[in-house]
Each structure stands twice: as C-alpha cells, then as structure tokens.
Amino acid sequence: MNILTVNAGSSSVKVALFQGSLEPTTSVSIENIGSTDASLIPEGKYGSSGTAPVEAVNHAEAVKQAVKWIYDQTNIATIDGIGHRIVHGADKYFQPTILDDSVIDAIDQLKQLAPNHMQPSLDCVNELMNEYPAVPQVACFDTSFFHQIPEVARTLALPKRLRDQGIRRYGFHGLSYQYILDNFAEHEGETAANGRVIIAHLGSGSSMSACLNGKPLDMTMGFTPASGLVMSSRSGDIDPGVIDFLLSSGHDRADIQRILYKESGLLGLSEMTTDMYTLLQSEATDPRAKLAIDVYAYHIRKTIGAFSAVLGGVDSIIFSAGIGERSAEIRRRVCEPLEYLGIKLDPKRNEGGERLISSVDSDVGVHVIHTHEDRIIAKQTLSTIKEEK
Template identity: 40%
Template sequence: MHTILVVNAGSSSVKYQLIDPETEARLASGLVERIGEADGRLVHRSDDGRSEERSVHVPDHTSAFSAMVDAFERAGTPVMALGIQAVGHRVVQGGSVFIAPTRIDDAVAEQILDLGSLAPLHNPGQYQAIVAARQMLPEVPHVAVFDTAFHQSMPERAYSYAIDAEVAEHHGIRRYGFHGTSHQVVSRRAAEYLGRPLESLRQIVLHLGNGASMCAIDGGRSMDTSMGFTPLEGLVMGTRSGDIDPGALLHLLRAGYSADELDRLLNHESGLIGYTGSGDFRDVRAAAAGGDAAARLAIEVYVHRIRHYLGAYLVELGGADTVVFTAGVGENNAALRAEVCAGLEWFGIRIDPERNASSASGARRISSHDSRVEVLVVTTDEEAEIARQTRALVG
C-alpha cells in the first residue's frame, strides 16, 4: 500500500494524517501541540480505534516530528513500514509565486519562509515543520499545497486593490484569498454529486467555520473570493472582524492603539466573540434563542454579510448553477442555511425545509424540486485534497 502523510503545522502545533490516496481512508491521525512550552501534548489515533494521549517534551518542530515517529512505533506501525509515498504540507500563503502544488527543495522552502511577511502567523511555523519533516523523512518527496494557489486564476480586476500601484507592487498588496484547498475539493465534489462536468458549472461555495470565506467559481476556476490580502477580509468569523473601513483602523491608531493591539483586536477579539464573548456559533445561537439581544444582532450581521457576498457573486457569475454550504457551521446549522437563502426565490434559490432539516451526512441536496439553483451541503476535506494533489504531483 502507498500512503500520503499530510502535515498541517502552525507555530506551536503539528497536525498529521496518514491517508490512503486511493480510498481517502484515514489510517492514522494525530496532533502534537504546545511546541516550545513546558507542557507539550501528543494525541495519536490509529484506524483500529486505538489511541494514545500523553505529555511530551517538544521544544521545537524537530522534536515534535520525533514524537510523531515514536507514536507510530508505539502503536505497532513503524514509520518505515507505512509505505509513505510522499509528504504533503499545507502552506497558507504562496503569494503570487506558487500557483500549483510544488515539490519542495531547499529553494522552495526558503521562499515559503520569505513569504512569512505576508502570513506571519502561519508560514514561519510551516517552514519549520517542512525542515523538520525533510530531516525525518529524507527519502520521500515533500510537496507544498498552498491555500492561495486555487485563487491565482482570479482576474486582475478581482484581486487588485485601488491603492498606489507602485506601493502595491513593492509590498505585494493584493487579494490572495484563502481556504482555496477547501473551495477546490468542495466544488469538485458538488459536480460529482450532480453528475455534471465541473467545467460546466457556475458555483458559489460558502466555507463557514470558525474562519469563513466565500468563493465564486466558474468552470472549476476561482473568479473571486471574500478573503483578501490576509484571512481577515470578508465575512464575519468566530474571532475575526471581516470587512471594516480602513479609516476606522487609522482612527484607532491615532487614538493610541499599537499595530499589535489592532492585530489582537481584529484577529482574536472581534467577530462573534466581539459581540457575545463566544466565537462558537452554537453558543451564539443558543444565547439568541434565550433572548440575548447581542447574540441576535451577531447572527443578523453574520447572515447579512454572507448575503451581501452572495448577491455580488450572483452578479459576477451571471447567475449560479449551485450554491454550496460547507465547513462546520455551513454543514451543520440548518437554521443558518435557511436564513441565508430566505427570500431569494427570485434568484432561483428555493430551500426545501424538510431536506434542509435532515441530519444526513455526506453530500446532499437541500433545495426544493422547483429551485432553478441547486443548493447543496457538501463535506469539505482539505487533508484528502492535499493527499490527492500530492500524489498527482509525485506520480
């Protein structure tokens, strides 16, 4: 058996999954977290149901990968016996340089680190994980799959910001978009579910999780997306503000906020948590049902922003064949889906309440039989897509 090891690393954690690329079955998964702290922790699960959770000393990413290798050994499946064909690394920011999955060599790794100025919360940790993984598994190819790559098909009118062109060019300021791996796999799975060629479909995908974004997709190509230069732009999220007038940020700077304080405010203290104290949509929904006015307002703003982008993308695409909900909130919150689609019959979008309320898993249709637009719920699987793209590149 050939397998793909998929790695999703951050500055203080390494998540991993061992995937059979033929069936997309998970053979093992795990997490090493609190890297660099005194209380490191490892969780490892095998496909036979066995799991291990223990404290580990992980001062850096190299020791985190050593802990992962040891976890496989302790589970009775040594890494050398796993048939690992390649390692696929999720990398958040590929800039304008990387437009497709890329085999990693020393130069590519250094470019990923250099792009850390555009994604300081993500790329440096992912670079460290790449270095550690290549040292630990030097005999197999390593592939970078970029969140931004899928959106490199956007036309210039969609990715450009109207600021001084020389400033934008010098600092790399443009819309990059994120969640690209999710939008790509979900749009392909939606086409497969409908039994229609991907190239024939105009799709609007709503990736609604703690982080949230939307994407207008024409024939399998990203034409526009709500996240921008960073993952801050666009929709209201669990802890992120989404769209805000840049003038408001200038006002806060002049009022004495530092850049770091603004970063914390916008990335960690805004969105749903800024309204309600919780970034979990389930908590907000429960509070709203209990009469909490702030929670009700949070949901109204959340839905309003989604509908704002939905209307824009319907215009950009000249209509849609499918609207697809995915990720934690999109897949599991029927009330939200109904609120987003309410009153859109004149766009050809009509929800069937019974289908929408179903707790069925997997891809499913929630639109009514007379809806011109197919409204679907499709499970996202970024790790399987990373495995698929990695295998396709290495052969």
C-alpha cells in the same frame, strides 16, 4: 504509496496517512499546542482509542508526536512523501512545489502575510525535513486555486508602485474549494460543476468563492486571510481608516493584529465565544449572541447577492466546513431571505443534514459537502513527486 499530509493551524496540527489509491487510512490531530491542555485526538478507525493528554510545547514537537503516533498505530515501513498545506504562496508559487532550502527560505519571507498560519506550517516543515531528510516533501498552496482569477477581481485600487510589490487579492481556502468542486462534479456531473456555483466555506475561518466553468471568478478573502466575511475571531473586511484610528489612539502593530485576528468576529461581537453552537443556544437570552449571528449571516447573504451579479445568476450554492456542514439553522437564515433568487430550502432535508437540501421547486440547487483538504494535499503531493522522478 504512503503519503502523509500535514495541516497546521495557529494552535493545532493534523496529520493524515493516505495509502494505495490515496484512500485515507487514519489521521490524528493535536489541539491546544503550547498549552497545558494540549491533547492528541485520533480519527478514523483508530478514533475509538479516545483523546489523550500530550506534551506539545510547540508545533515542531506536536507534529513529531503526531507522525510517531501514526507509525505506531499502522506499522507502516516507509513514508514515500509528505504534503504540507501552506496558506500563502503570494505571486511566487502557483502550483505544488517540492520543498528544499531555497523554497523554505522563500516561504519564510512570506510569513508576515499570514503570521498565524505560516509560522506553524514552517515549524512543521522544518521539523519533518530534519526528521526525514530522504523523504520528498511538497508545499501545497491555498492561494494557487485563485491564480488565474480575473484581473478586475484580484486588483486593489492602490498605486502601481505598491501593486508591483505583489499587493493584490489572492484568496484562500483554495485546497478546500478544489476538493469541493471535484466532489461536486463527481456526484452531480460536470455540467453542474461548470455552472454558476457559489461555495461558502464556513468554519473558524470563513470565506466564499464564485465559480464558473470550474474556475473561480471572485472570492471574499483578499491579500490576507483576515479579510472578507466575519469569522470566529477575525474581523473580516473593515474600513482601512479603523487602522489609522487605532494607531493614533496609541495601539501598536502587535496590539492591532491581536485585536483583528484574535478578538474580533463572532468573539468580538458576542463578547463570549467563537463557537456558533454556543451562540445559537444563547441568543434567546443574550442580545450580544443574537447580534453576532445576525451580522454573520447578513454578510454571507450579501455576498451571495453580490456573487450572483458577478456570475449573471446562480445555479448552485454549496455549504461546507464546520459551520456550513453542521448548522442547519445558519443555512436556513442565510437562504430563506434569498427566495427572490430562486433559492428554496426543504426544511426536512436541511435539518436532516442531507447532501441536497433545496426543495424540488427550487431554481437553485443548495448542497452540503464535507470538505477534505487533506485528500487534495495527498493528491497534489503524489502527482508532484511523480513529476520530479
């Protein structure tokens, strides 16, 4: 079986090829879509070929070129299925779903819930549906992991007439969380994975989830991926009154969306960059960088405390995604003040990037797991296609 996975971001797209027993063969990303700086970045065993400039005026053109690159490099004869990461399934889609015109139309109606993520995904879907009409394609939803979240955690304190329209907390990064829990169970055992687990997916988009018995009980992201923790350029949770204030100050809807999605978070706090590494390098001489880091770590620590209350304690904490996997300093700043919860890091393990970074006398296991959303997309795509046959 040859399965392609497609993961579209606001200005990027990653396509990966999985073969046989769903082992990743290779992948390629196209970054800076719509810019003169657009580039094709090979990964896996073809990564040594290096980054190359590419013309990619939009996501449709980018995904077409990415798939062509995989065909050219691997000489595969056929594609048996294509899986797409779709950020928002709202209250309509709870499991992977074969894409057809009606499903695509329904997803299109949801795109206003996550416009920076959904439109690029739809552009990729439409391009590949046109290019490969005979190949089954599957939508894999980031929200489905949280489908059975307890009512008390998913409900917003709004009038019933609005809640009946599907306005509730959904949660995101679900494909990542599913992979992390599966991987945790594989390496640490089912008992550990079924314990009181807090997962921190810390990347350009950051979120956290509290899990018990392998299922989520709560999460930081809510109705849209703009909510929750401080992120690279997204504000995270803010007082709803701020929106009213901005409207009364003359800002229109597009302006407010740009501010909250693209000008806030680490970028808004530091006034310099979205990149955590750059901020850490600058904090000694730039108080804005220090403030951005302090606020970022503070909200993660606060959430660990809140989630420990939800879970009745904590057995394991897992860091993942770009910042969570690569920044020993952020992990240290998050964990050191939490010794009262029984959390103790081993400095050498943490700096060395080991999988288990807690000390031998820590009551809580602290782990670092590389997330692999594409593997979950491939797995869900293959199983969904088999079920349809």
